[in-house]
Amino acid sequence: MAEDQEKKDEEKFEFTAEGEALGYISLDQAQVLAMRTAREAPGVYGTTYRDIPMAFEVVENADTEDHYVITLSFR
Numbered sequence: 001m002a003e004d005q006e007k008k009d010e011e012k013f014e015f016t017a018e019g020e021a022l023g024y025i026s027l028d029q030a031q032v033l034a035m036r037t038a039r040e041a042p043g044v045y046g047t048t049y050r051d052i053p054m055a056f057e058v059v060e061n062a063d064t065e066d067h068y069v070i071t072l073s074f075r
Helices: 002-011 027-040
Strands: 056-063 068-074
Touching: 027 056, 027 068
Parallel strands: none
Antiparallel strands: 056 068
């Protein structure tokens, strides 16, 4: 019975009011977060792309011991 409760707790994802995940996030969540962050900070791509809508795609990802490495492409 205690094991079932632990599994349910592990499967639960808790978020702050700002939508940030508390604790561990999955690779899928990290990819969504990377694309959201890239979309919300368009100024870092130069003035040429400032007001142009961009589409992001995950090109590569890696799950290391401590973190995720996610590479995006944009067009």
